[in-house]
Amino acid sequence: MFDQIIIGCGEVGRRVADHYLRAGASVAGLVRSAPGRSALRERGITALEGDLDRPRAGGLRINGRRLFHFAPPPREGVLDTRVAHLIDVLQAQAGPRRLVYISTTGVYGDCGGAWVDEQRQPRPLAPRARRRWDAEQRLRRWREAGGGELVILRVAGIYGPGKLPLERLRKGLPVVRGQEAPYTNRIHIEDLARVCVAAMERGRDGEVYNVSDGHPGTMSDYFDRVADHFGLPRPPRIGMAEGADALSPGMMSYMAESRRLDNRKMLRELGVELAFPDLGAGLAGLDPEREAMR
Numbered sequence: 221m222f223d224q225i226i227i228g229c230g231e232v233g234r235r236v237a238d239h240y241l242r243a244g245a246s247v248a249g250l251v252r253s254a255p256g257r258s259a260l261r262e263r264g265i266t267a268l269e270g271d272l273d274r275p276r277a278g279g280l281r282i283n284g285r286r287l288f289h290f291a292p293p294p295r296e297g298v299l300d301t302r303v304a305h306l307i308d309v310l311q312a313q314a315g316p317r318r319l320v321y322i323s324t325t326g327v328y329g330d331c332g333g334a335w336v337d338e339q340r341q342p343r344p345l346a347p348r349a350r351r352r353w354d355a356e357q358r359l360r361r362w363r364e365a366g367g368g369e370l371v372i373l374r375v376a377g378i379y380g381p382g383k384l385p386l387e388r389l390r391k392g393l394p395v396v397r398g399q400e401a402p403y404t405n406r407i408h409i410e411d412l413a414r415v416c417v418a419a420m421e422r423g424r425d426g427e428v429y430n431v432s433d434g435h436p437g438t439m440s441d442y443f444d445r446v447a448d449h450f451g452l453p454r455p456p457r458i459g460m461a462e463g464a465d466a467l468s469p470g471m472m473s474y475m476a477e478s479r480r481l482d483n484r485k486m487l488r489e490l491g492v493e494l495a496f497p498d499l500g501a502g503l504a505g506l507d508p509e510r511e512a513m514r
């Protein structure tokens with residue numbers, strides 16, 4: 221029996237696992253690939269076999285008390301079949317007592333730049349956000365049917381080591397100019413890992429928490445500040461109307477949504493002190509030479 225199981229034990233999961241391993245707890249993780257499993261074992265994380273894309277998650281065994289679910293939904297459609305497969309496993313195998321799920325702030329849809337707290341009714345627009353909303357609702361039904369305790373984290377854009385738009389900046393791709401650019405929200409990956417642990421330890425059952433550093437900015441400002449920090453040229457500006465030709469469909473779908481995330485519930489109830497409370501602090505903590513080498 222593991223103390224913690226992390227489904228989708230990638231960048232965030234490995235940081236959460238390190239926290240528990242340092243505290244002397246046992247952790248198991250699920251990834252799909254064989255090299256991914258080797259990487260887990262090298263860090264002292266037991267690697268589980270399974271694949272959420274297959275019915276009953278390809279024979280996944282859930283032998284643990286507490287579960288983090290960090291795997292993303294599939295790339296297509298509006299349903300999260302991966303969560304559906306996981307729930308089948310949990311129901312068949314006396315699943316965990318408590319589950320922390322990483323969702324996204326995309327479930328709120330476009331909010332016209334308004335401040336958004338957890339009371340706001342989700343109105344997901346993009347298919348990727350609709351898949352997340354589907355996952356949230358499936359997990360809620362699992363909880364309501366007596367499955368176990370559930371805490372949902374609606375997470376903003378993750379940045380940090382290896383998670384910066386440097387390639388985009390080097391290519392000189394344009395961004396939409398300031399007045400037309402949407403608000404975006406961020407959280408440093410190290411702080412997100414701390415929030416995940418705090419949510420497992422202190423999050424209230426059945427609650428949703430917005431996870432961001434509480435300092436939204438426009439998308440163009442974000443790219444400018446990263447460019448300045450790494451000595452790269454600021455990206456050229458275009459108008460929104462030109463965006464459809466110059467930007468990828470994925471980027472355009474982000475441009476169609478603007479909101480400012482209220483993170484006060486996270487700070488108050490989870491008691492997390494952010495190490496990187498704004499973008500300036502997060503960038504200052506990065507090693508430019510190391511990032512440039514990635």
Ligand SMILES: NC(=O)c1ccc[n+]([C@@H]2O[C@H](COP(=O)([O-])OP(=O)(O)OC[C@H]3O[C@@H](n4cnc5c(N)ncnc54)[C@H](OP(=O)(O)O)[C@@H]3O)[C@@H](O)[C@H]2O)c1
Nearest residue numbers: 228229230231232251252253256272273290291292377378
């Ligand atoms: N990027 C953002 O700004 C952002 C914002 C909000 C939320 N999120 C979400 O936050 C979560 C954690 O992020 P992260 O950076 O830690 O992601 P990550 O490094 O990509 O890790 C995701 C993990 O899920 C595993 N996985 C994917 N499909 C699977 C399947 N069918 N069966 C089993 N495992 C599977 C992957 O395994 P393999 O490596 O073997 O494929 C990987 O280890 C993700 O769900 C992400 O979508 C991201």
